[in-house]
Amino acid sequence: MLRIEKTKEETTDILHLIGEVDASNSVLLDQSIQEVVQQGTSFLLIDGKELGYISSAGLGVFMSYLDDFSERGIRFAIFGLNDQVGEVFKILGLDRLISIVPDKSTAIASQHES
Amino acid sequence: MNHKLNLSCSTAALAELRGFLQQNLAFYRLSEGDKHQVTLAVEEVCANLIIHSHDCNPKEEIHLEVKALDKKIIVEITDKGDAFNLLEYEVPDLSQVIGEKRKGGIGILLVKKIMDEIEFESKNGKNICRLIKNYPSTGNP
Numbered sequence: 462m463l464r465i466e467k468t469k470e471e472t473t474d475i476l477h478l479i480g481e482v483d484a485s486n487s488v489l490l491d492q493s494i495q496e497v498v499q500q501g502t503s504f505l506l507i508d509g510k511e512l513g514y515i516s517s518a519g520l521g522v523f524m525s526y527l528d529d530f531s532e533r534g535i536r537f538a539i540f541g542l543n544d545q546v547g548e549v550f551k552i553l554g555l556d557r558l559i560s561i562v563p564d565k566s567t568a569i570a571s572q573h574e575s
Numbered sequence: 576m577n578h579k580l581n582l583s584c585s586t587a588a589l590a591e592l593r594g595f596l597q598q599n600l601a602f603y604r605l606s607e608g609d610k611h612q613v614t615l616a617v618e619e620v621c622a623n624l625i626i627h628s629h630d631c632n633p634k635e636e637i638h639l640e641v642k643a644l645d646k647k648i649i650v651e652i653t654d655k656g657d658a659f660n661l662l663e664y665e666v667p668d669l670s671q672v673i674g675e676k677r678k679g680g681i682g683i684l685l686v687k688k689i690m691d692e693i694e695f696e697s698k699n700g701k702n703i704c705r706l707i708k709n710y711p712s713t714g715n716p
Contacts, residue, residue, distance in 0.1 A: 462590070481593070484622040485586035514593070514611075516618055517682035524681070527673050545611040552612070552688050553681060554669060 462486075465493045473569065477508040482519030491522045498526070502535055506568055510541035515549060527558060536560075538568045580639045582621060584629035589618055592639070596650075599641040603648055604710055613708050616689040617650050619682035620661065620704055628657050646710045647691075651703060658697040661686065661704065 463486040466477040474497045482490055497505055507523075523539075530537045538560040542550070550556050562568045580595045582588050596614045605613065621637055629635045638653040666684040687693065692707035 481590070483586070483589045483593075483618065484626065485589055514615075516589075516615060516622065517685055518622065521672070521681055524669070524673050545608055548608055548612070549615060549685070552685060558669065558673070 463489055465489060467493065467497070472502075473504045473506055474502045475506045475508055475565075477511070479511040481514035482512070482522075483514070483516045484518040487516075487518035487522050490519055491525075494522065494526055498529060498533065498535065504536045504538075505530070506537075506565065507539040508541055508565065509539050509543075509546065512542065512546055515546055520550070520553065520555060523559060524555070538562055538571065540564050540568045578641045582625075582637045582639060583633045584625045584635040584637060585631055585633040586622065586625060588625075588633075589622060592618055592621055595639070596641070600648070603643060605648070605708065606711070609708065609711070612689045613648065613650070613706070616686045616706055617652070619686050620652055620706065623661075623682055624652070624654050624659060628654065628659050648708045648710070650706045652706070653701060653703050655700050655702070658702045660695045660697070662693060662695050 463478065463480040463482055466479065468475045468477065476493050476497065478490070494505070526537075529535075540562045541564060542561065547561065550559070550561060560568070560571065562571060578599055580592070582592055593614055596617055597610070600610045600613060617639070621639075624637055625631055635656070640651045642649045642651065661683050664683050666687060667680045669681070672680055686706070690706045691709045694705040694707070696703050
């Protein structure tokens with residue numbers, strides 16, 4: 462099961478992923494990101510605190526947008542991943558391509574850097 | 576304890592697969608992180624078979640069996656039909672995946688990074704893929 466809640470804090474769009482992302486529902490994640498990108502955003506944050514599991518289907522969705530994000534000048538970060546899910550990103554080296562931070566305040570603070 | 580599962584070839588069945596693996600891996604001396612990763616690797620292979628070899632036809636099935644042998648856990652995945660030999664599958668590198676905006680191709684890369692050994696055999700229309708994880712050596716977490 463996957464539920465995605467969308468919120469906005471000032472100029473930051475946040476997608477809160479609740480449950481598990483696999484090949485049966487990764488299309489929902491894709492649609493949600495697509496919507497945010499089309500509506501226009503400068504900063505997209507993924508709240509992963511309640512993400513219990515993600516398979517390559519979900520990781521692939523994030524990866525497919527990385528070029529888009531940089532072309533459109535959208536900053537992107539993921540926060541709150543539990544150890545096991547965070548490790549899955551590391552196995553593929555995605556932690557070097559995606560900003561993965563412990564919590565929301567770190568993510569928002571890092572937005573103002575550089 | 577039932578160490579076997581017949582999985583319907585539908586992506587909706589993947590949650591059932593994770594439940595089965597969680598139950599069956601619970602008693603082995605693997606860290607929670609390793610259990611999570613083995614579950615992921617098995618799911619990647621099954622999702623691949625469901626989508627690419629069986630066109631998500633829920634009437635077709637994949638057979639799974641979890642076995643412990645010596646200091647190894649073996650998950651045996653058997654299906655009938657077109658063989659997908661992941662040993663011969665050339666995994667893409669990440670920049671390729673990103674550049675082509677393809678939303679696949681990294682599942683098998685995960686499997687190869689997670690599992691210690693992978694065996695594949697195909698005969699008489701039956702394909703068997705064995706994913707093998709070694710127990711961590713004693714003393715190490």
